[in-house]
Amino acid sequence: MGQTRRIADRYELSALPMPGGMGLVWEGYDIVLDRPVAIKQIRVEKARTPAELAVLVGRFRREARVTARIEHPGVPAVYDAAIDQNADSPDEAAELYVVMQLIQGMDLRDILAEQGPLPVEWAVAVAAQVCSVLSYAHAVPVVHRDLKPSNIMIDSSGAVKVLDFGVASALGTDTAQLTETGRPVGTRDYMAPEQFLGVGVSPRSDLYALGCVLYEMLAGRRVFSGTGDAALRHVHDSPEPLRSLRPDVPVELERLVLDLLEKNPDDRPTDAHAVHDWLVPHLPSLGSGTAPRGPSGLADPTLPYRTPLAPKSRPAVRAVPGPGRPAPPAALSDALVQEGEEEAVRLFEEGRFTQAAHVLEELLDQADPLDPRLSETRRIHAGVLLAGEDFRRALGAFRHLAAEATDGSDLREYRQHIALCLATLGEHEQALEEYRSLLPDAPHAEVVTLRQKIADLLLALHRASEAADLLRSLVSELPPEHPAAVRSRELLNRIRLAGGATE
Known part of the structure; x- marks a missing residue:
């Protein structure tokens, strides 16, 4: 995974730079806000004297501020203007960076x-x-x-x-x-x-x-x-x-x-x-539905005029080859897979979910999707997406894991995560169906939690009578001081105040 360089104690230069008009453009990562960024490094070697460097730094700051004032979606947002000084070599010229929105x-x-x-x-x-x-x-x-x-x-x-x-x-x-x-x-x-x-x-x-x-x-x-x-x-x-x-x-x-x-x-x-x-x-x-025929594989620049403010396209689901479908040869060593997983876990523990997911996706993109070594990588990847609240992609990742699961306890875990993602994304009917299907074989310790989640979804679907029946059964079966009983009574009171059935 290699050693990454950090500037201004916040931004990591995480990919090889590309030449830009006035220096280098890096793909980087903001460790504070957990997001990828573009980082432009301005060439300070143009300044031949300390006085020229002082002028350049002043203009750099002013121009970064002026650029940030162009509030238009067609201009990448300016997040920061960083001046990075090497603490070990204070006599060296500071390096100038503009941190911007990364455009794909x-x-x-x-x-x-x-x-x-x-x-x-x-x-x-x-x-x-x-x-x-x-x-x-x-x-x-x-x-x-x-x-x-x-x-x-x-x-x-x-x-x-x-x-x-x-x-x-x-x-x-x-x-x-x-x-x-x-x-x-x-x-x-x-x-x-x-x-x-x-x-x-x-x-x-x-x-x-x-x-x-x-x-x-x-x-x-x-x-x-x-x-x-x-x-x-x-x-x-x-x-x-x-x-x-x-x-x-x-x-x-x-x-x-x-x-x-x-x-x-x-x-x-x-x-x-x-x-x-x-x-x-x-x-x-x-609203004109027919797009002009253009180059295949390219985004159509007429779309913003034909369908302005259209919803963002749903993320593509990572494909898993089926029978008869050729898969690329596995090119990753055990050591590289282990290194990538350990790096992702480290980033995960630091709360850097976006970067952790990116590290794992690089591994998954390089390897044979059928490689059994990557089952744990996919499991970690799904967990990172869920922890980072990227519920749409986490849903697809857990569905793939559930489709491949052979262990019953793993399958239950994946299906619970699927239900959580569905509920969070507002797919209440599907989430309700998923939770109800988990209930018959649920261990005793999970039954109360599942019934609570089912009651919550029934309320979200405006099925107050069904929710009230379930909540009353929880109240009657549990000790009065049990947290689920306390919460169920609170919900029943809310239903009563809203005019729903509670008797």
């Missing part, structure tokens, strides 16, 4: 590389969602400065997330001593002419970059590709009309893209609101 999805750069041009409705839906984000950011005001496909992600619900807000600004062109001489912040293939020339960046510079992204989504290629410096071509050359590359692009949409790509900022649309208004006629209507 696929970035637009990879989608375009794998799929090529997108359906018109998909491209419009992505651009419209980006416009919504930009309208909030520009009101702060924050200018992104580096909008491009790799900074746009589509998550599993089709929602678009705009990444890397504010980090580019923290090392912006207004701090020339912190950038390479003459090199503006941004990416040359998506950079507005005024940004490249260093004559002022504004919200309309972001709109130019959005035009580049929309052009690429529709054409399947960048605005200026091939030979020559892309940034210089953005300054001097006119883009090839979209409809000459893709005739099915509506005339009005091509006009919008070309307006966004105007060299003079004043000739572009006024703001992100205006761009969104242009896009609205090309978006799918509310």
Whole structure:
């Protein structure tokens, strides 16, 4: 499982970093709130003197605060800005980190590389969602400065997330001593002419970059590709009309893209609101059931417009191969399985349920699902999910365990957990059926508890008369001071006050 590094005595860097625009992006874990996070490490080596470092730290703090003010679901939430100083080497420069919401999805750069041009409705839906984000950011005001496909992600619900807000600004062109001489912040293939020339960046510079992204989504290629410096071509050359590359692009949409790509900022649309208004006629209507055919295996970015605020998809249940279904070879050693289970138990005992479940899921994903060594791993995994109150996934995990159980006492335990999960998730009828099926063979010590749970579920189902009958039987059978008898009398009084049957 390896040794993890901790910063600010709170965040663990739990996965290998990926390169980001201004440093490294780690997948991490917040040990206080028991949740995964994304951690961006800002490159402090750009500061060559203590004075430059002090400026950078001040700008870093300010920009992290400004970014946190962009309260929009399309911007990953900023949780913290951490400055990590090595206590053993106080003379070393502190490292700067932004701790953010971890987004699971696929970035637009990879989608375009794998799929090529997108359906018109998909491209419009992505651009419209980006416009919504930009309208909030520009009101702060924050200018992104580096909008491009790799900074746009589509998550599993089709929602678009705009990444890397504010980090580019923290090392912006207004701090020339912190950038390479003459090199503006941004990416040359998506950079507005005024940004490249260093004559002022504004919200309309972001709109130019959005035009580049929309052009690429529709054409399947960048605005200026091939030979020559892309940034210089953005300054001097006119883009090839979209409809000459893709005739099915509506005339009005091509006009919008070309307006966004105007060299003079004043000739572009006024703001992100205006761009969104242009896009609205090309978006799918509310409640339209037929989705445009798009790349298979990818989340549909038109979903937020066709079915806004739709419920979150139910989590996938971890599959167990049946007869005749090939299973992958077991590649895990006994030592690795033991190490993973011990690490998960340690995290569990520290109350770090999310991280414990992740450790076990890594084991289960690598191994043969039929490997008998993993039965205990699956049992621990189910228990971790239950303790972490992830009842939906715990329900699926315990159902799998119950289906495979050969020991009667284990099966009873799993079925009790199944009933608990069902009751907690509001599936009262199913929970009631499960508890009642456990009652005939229940050990004497469990009978009273099961009857109490059945009474509670009957009340939840507004079957007060049946609940009262069961509660009265508990009162009559148990000593008056028994906790179950005391609680049963209290419930009977409540039923009476509510006008239910108690006689």
